[in-house]
Amino acid sequence: MDNQRVVLASRPSGWPTEENFRLETAPAPKPAEGEVLVKNLWLSLDPYMRGRMDDVKSYAKSVDVGGVMEGETVAEVVESRNPKFKKGDKVVARFGWQLYATAKDAMKVEEGRAPLSYHLGCLGMPGRTAYFGLKEIGQPKAGETLVVSAASGAVGSVVGQLAKSWGARVVGIAGGSQKCAYVKDELGFDAAVDYKAGNLHRDLKEACPKGIDVLFENVGGESLDTCLRLMNPFSRIVICGLISEYNLTEPYRYRNLRSVLVNRIRMQGMIVFDWRERYGEALKALTDMYAKGSLKYRESVVEGLENAPRAFLSLLKGGNFGKQLVKLA
Amino acid sequence: MDNQRVVLASRPSGWPTEENFRLETAPAPKPAEGEVLVKNLWLSLDPYMRGRMDDVKSYAKSVDVGGVMEGETVAEVVESRNPKFKKGDKVVARFGWQLYATAKDAMKVEEGRAPLSYHLGCLGMPGRTAYFGLKEIGQPKAGETLVVSAASGAVGSVVGQLAKSWGARVVGIAGGSQKCAYVKDELGFDAAVDYKAGNLHRDLKEACPKGIDVLFENVGGESLDTCLRLMNPFSRIVICGLISEYNLTEPYRYRNLRSVLVNRIRMQGMIVFDWRERYGEALKALTDMYAKGSLKYRESVVEGLENAPRAFLSLLKGGNFGKQLVKLA
Numbered sequence: 001m002d003n004q005r006v007v008l009a010s011r012p013s014g015w016p017t018e019e020n021f022r023l024e025t026a027p028a029p030k031p032a033e034g035e036v037l038v039k040n041l042w043l044s045l046d047p048y049m050r051g052r053m054d055d056v057k058s059y060a061k062s063v064d065v066g067g068v069m070e071g072e073t074v075a076e077v078v079e080s081r082n083p084k085f086k087k088g089d090k091v092v093a094r095f096g097w098q099l100y101a102t103a104k105d106a107m108k109v110e111e112g113r114a115p116l117s118y119h120l121g122c123l124g125m126p127g128r129t130a131y132f133g134l135k136e137i138g139q140p141k142a143g144e145t146l147v148v149s150a151a152s153g154a155v156g157s158v159v160g161q162l163a164k165s166w167g168a169r170v171v172g173i174a175g176g177s178q179k180c181a182y183v184k185d186e187l188g189f190d191a192a193v194d195y196k197a198g199n200l201h202r203d204l205k206e207a208c209p210k211g212i213d214v215l216f217e218n219v220g221g222e223s224l225d226t227c228l229r230l231m232n233p234f235s236r237i238v239i240c241g242l243i244s245e246y247n248l249t250e251p252y253r254y255r256n257l258r259s260v261l262v263n264r265i266r267m268q269g270m271i272v273f274d275w276r277e278r279y280g281e282a283l284k285a286l287t288d289m290y291a292k293g294s295l296k297y298r299e300s301v302v303e304g305l306e307n308a309p310r311a312f313l314s315l316l317k318g319g320n321f322g323k324q325l326v327k328l329a
Numbered sequence: 330m331d332n333q334r335v336v337l338a339s340r341p342s343g344w345p346t347e348e349n350f351r352l353e354t355a356p357a358p359k360p361a362e363g364e365v366l367v368k369n370l371w372l373s374l375d376p377y378m379r380g381r382m383d384d385v386k387s388y389a390k391s392v393d394v395g396g397v398m399e400g401e402t403v404a405e406v407v408e409s410r411n412p413k414f415k416k417g418d419k420v421v422a423r424f425g426w427q428l429y430a431t432a433k434d435a436m437k438v439e440e441g442r443a444p445l446s447y448h449l450g451c452l453g454m455p456g457r458t459a460y461f462g463l464k465e466i467g468q469p470k471a472g473e474t475l476v477v478s479a480a481s482g483a484v485g486s487v488v489g490q491l492a493k494s495w496g497a498r499v500v501g502i503a504g505g506s507q508k509c510a511y512v513k514d515e516l517g518f519d520a521a522v523d524y525k526a527g528n529l530h531r532d533l534k535e536a537c538p539k540g541i542d543v544l545f546e547n548v549g550g551e552s553l554d555t556c557l558r559l560m561n562p563f564s565r566i567v568i569c570g571l572i573s574e575y576n577l578t579e580p581y582r583y584r585n586l587r588s589v590l591v592n593r594i595r596m597q598g599m600i601v602f603d604w605r606e607r608y609g610e611a612l613k614a615l616t617d618m619y620a621k622g623s624l625k626y627r628e629s630v631v632e633g634l635e636n637a638p639r640a641f642l643s644l645l646k647g648g649n650f651g652k653q654l655v656k657l658a
Contacts (some may be wrong), residue, residue: 224586258580260598261569263598264599
């Protein structure tokens with residue numbers, strides 16, 4: 001049985017290209033005693049993967065050149081040598097950009113309550129990121145104004161809906177009128193601001209007449225720097241992602257940091273792994289919200305592992321609309 | 330009886346000059362029923378005063394053009410029409426850059442335990458700033474590395490000594506070999522780095538072989554941007570002052586904000602007024618420390634109100650060595 005996998009062919013400098021990836025065919029791995037062999041059904045593509053392509057110190061190890069690209073998948077157990085799992089079980093884990101993998105352990109997912117792919121999105125890592133970032137750092141109170149960037153994306157859409165359900169006024173930043181309409185009309189945000197319209201400061205100011213109390217930042221750069229000018233006293237900034245910076249060879253230069261002092265802002269970086277002991281709490285909250293019909297969610301699907309690099313490059317430019325997935329089987 | 334006072338003659342653009350100030354003579358005010366008349370003995374000069382000269386939204390109101398420059402003083406009650414105070418009482422309050430003032434209330438200071446002027450420094454606002462910033466935001470744990478900028482100054486020197494007493498390893502950033510020697514030899518910091526030596530990143534890295542766990546930032550600009558490169562996972566940054574930015578017409582542009590995400594840094598701005606209900610707690614802790622001889626402190630004194638503007642301009646360039654005071658009587 002053959003495995004297909006996408007490996008890192010070379011490290012990018014600045015924007016990656018398809019040449020930085022290589023599709024390989026190799027024999028599928030065999031599970032050792034205590035392991036399972038899984039077949040990946042869905043692969044999640046996420047902005048953090050750009051960081052793994054670089055050889056710089058970060059919170060996680062880089063992918064080696066020649067190594068399989070890292071990524072979370074929903075998979076099916078096809079062979080089990082571990083009594084905890086049986087053939088046909090559905091699991092989620094970091095099985096990478098490939099068709100088959102072996103593992104000692106993985107998180108089982110319950111079928112039937114939600115589409116399997118949702119465990120890579122609103123009920124998975126992006127959903128948990130939204131939940132802990134908001135609950136532990138952003139802490140929006142009823143009546144406060146929350147702004148979230150990349151608002152139509154996997155994390156942003158959950159952030160906004162959670163904050164709405166907690167009583168905040170929610171403003172989303174997204175690229176283009178289609179995404180903005182979705183954020184406002186489908187997700188139910190109070191306002192949406194199109195960063196591509198070219199008047200970000202003016203438009204945000206208009207959308208946030210009482211200033212910003214919580215900023216959930218997924219993008220960074222101009223977006224963050226502009227929001228800094230509108231932050232209220234004692235406001236909070238969740239630094240969840242800085243996608244606009246990941247492909248710059250020279251970092252963005254922030255002008256408005258003085259606002260942190262003047263407004264006594266608390267700005268905090270987050271990585272969802274830091275709450276791994278509490279994943280169950282997030283899953284329960286998000287699943288309940290989904291079951292009540294109050295968690296809207298959108299996916300952007302490409303088919304076939306060979307198309308993963310192209311879809312990933314598009315994601316880095318905001319080309320996706322909703323959570324980006326690769327359907328593998 | 331004549332009052333002398335320094336008023337804001339005009340607003341500066343960039344670095345202020347002596348022309349932005351004017352020394353005036355006017356009749357001393359008379360206390361109304363319920364008020365006291367005080368004679369200022371010591372005037373504190375502090376970097377935050379630069380902000381009050383600008384007409385921009387900040388956490389505190391600007392000084393009006395023609396208005397008396399704001400500032401904290403130690404004063405003596407010379408006439409009391411308030412039963413809480415009697416002639417000869419020593420008080421601390423925001424009586425401004427002048428010889429006489431009237432007020433309804435002020436904080437009495439106990440004489441004898443420490444020099445009166447210390448209530449403008451290590452036992453006053455700068456001391457409280459160090460105490461609450463460190464205790465509530467920086468939270469150094471035993472064995473952690475703390476870096477403080479403007480280390481020989483009123484706030485910085487207390488920050489370092491407090492952190493040492495709580496078991497942290499303390500590194501100070503100061504300008505010039507004399508201040509660095511003081512920080513290390515007199516204040517007992519573990520290391521001192523001279524930012525004027527031109528190798529801030531290299532020297533800091535050498536002084537902090539295990540990285541930085543807490544940064545207490547009084548300066549901003551290059552100092553903060555350089556420290557961002559050395560911050561550890563889960564480290565904290567107290568944004569207490571950004572003196573290097575106060576005179577720039579174009580703000581400093583920070584390059585290394587990505588460290589906040591990668592290292593899950595918590596960066597928080599602070600203004601000591603936010604803890605005003607707890608000033609007594611800080612005074613007790615600092616007075617105890619002083620009484621035990623474990624709070625070293627240095628003053629830089631000029632005599633005469635007419636010299637306040639010049640001393641203030643020098644302070645903005647780091648020309649002071651220790652807490653800058655003006656002796657008025």
